[in-house]
Amino acid sequence: MALQRGDAMIATAPPAARWLLIESANAWPRQALGALQPAPEEPAVSSEVARRCGELGYRPVLIRRHGRVDRAAVRRYALVDCRPGHESVRWGELPTDAYLLNVLEAVATNSLNALPDLQPPTQEPIYLVCTHGRHDACCAVRGRPVAAALAGAYPDRTWECSHIGGDRFAGNVVVLPHALFYGQVPPSRAVEVAKHHAEGRVVPDLLRGSGIYPPAVQAAQHYARLAGHSDSLTALRPTQVQQLANQHYKVTLTTTSATAVVIEVSVHFDTVDARLTCAGKAPVQVRRFDLHGIDVVGG
Structure with a gap:
């Protein structure tokens, strides 16, 4: 839907x-x-x-x-x-x-x-695929083929998981330990997500955001990548977040050079007279972020 x-x-x-x-x-x-x-x-x-x-x-x-x-x-x-620097x-x-x-x-x-059984820390990635059908049928229907594709390529790193949020975006994939949430992932692109992560990159068009950052920062990162800034895992980290009037936010992000990018976004809530998920009810409100400006500073 x-x-x-x-x-x-x-x-x-x-x-x-x-x-x-x-x-x-x-x-x-x-x-x-x-x-x-x-x-x-x-x-x-x-x-x-x-x-x-x-x-x-x-x-x-x-x-x-x-x-x-x-x-x-x-x-x-x-x-x-998943905290930056502590992954x-x-x-x-x-x-x-x-x-x-x-x-x-x-x-x-x-x-x-x-704890005698606890192993030393590692950064080896984990791919979680939501297949929690009793929470929402779409997760099972769309998630299991994605889990099959990932498990075929990375059997030791792939797990089906219970509800992680955003059922309407099934198939949902989370890449740990960076807390990267991907949505509407088709089986044909599941391995692509894993390969990009191994290369230290995200897949912007499937990325919902990173759970370590608040929504305004996630939105700023999205618009920065849309403008051609780096898709690196380590780029576009926030150094300053300012909440302005009228639900506007100004977010300063690092880049891969000596510059920074400043993104201004605003948040709005739209009423949708439809069920967002198979198990949902209508009407509901959904959050939307609009872009108001991008500036590159420094360098």
């Missing part, structure tokens, strides 16, 4: 600076954490994981391999940090779902090294 309407994906990446990935072979209900299995000593695992993740600023997401799941295999979890992934073994509470306690007390 969003594709037919031509909905803009600009600046639609949700906040996602830190992640807790939880491997789960159980069926995922609409609220994914409901799939976590309680333990006698901790019957409310799902709600407690959600509460602690909220307090710590982590986004909990269920993951599973594409295709047949080996239920006898040891499950894993991962702690992902890392740390994997560990997950004996029970209740063990997640130990992991989150170690996060809260800054004692991760006390």
Whole structure:
């Protein structure tokens, strides 16, 4: 539906600076954490994981391999940090779902090294593809072919995942640890996203934004790339964000040279008298960013 309407994906990446990935072979209900299995000593695992993740600023997401799941295999979890300069992934073994509470306690007390199973940090990318059909059918219908394409090329890096936001833009792909959200990815271009990332570049026409930045910065980065500025992962980082009157923002971004680019955008909310997703309701409001100016300074 969003594709037919031509909905803009600009600046639609949700906040996602830190992640807790939880491997789960159980069926995922609409609220994914409901799939976590309680333990006698901790019957409310799902709600407690959600509460602690909220307090710590982590986004909990269920993951599973594409295709047949080996239920006898040891499950894993991962702690992902997407903050610029801190990008890392740390994997560990997950004996029970209740063990997640130990992991989150170690996060809260800054004692991760006390977790015997936790591996050293790596920057090896992870490709998450939303296939959470019980949250929205479009995610399963459009996401699974994308997951199949990525898993065929990168089986160790590809995971199906639970809801990540933006169901109307399925197939949705997130590249960690840079928190890059891609939308409306067709299976024919899934591997392209991964290859560009390996080269240190983004794919601008499929990019919804980076979850480490607020929407105004995501919009500024989009318009800077549209104007011909770098598609490098490390370029176009914000050095200043000014909120002006009338919902205008002035964002200063770094470039690959000695210059900077200053983007002015404004935010508006449009009413759409249609369902945005298969499970959505109408009418709804959608956010839109308009460009008002681009200036190159310095150099």
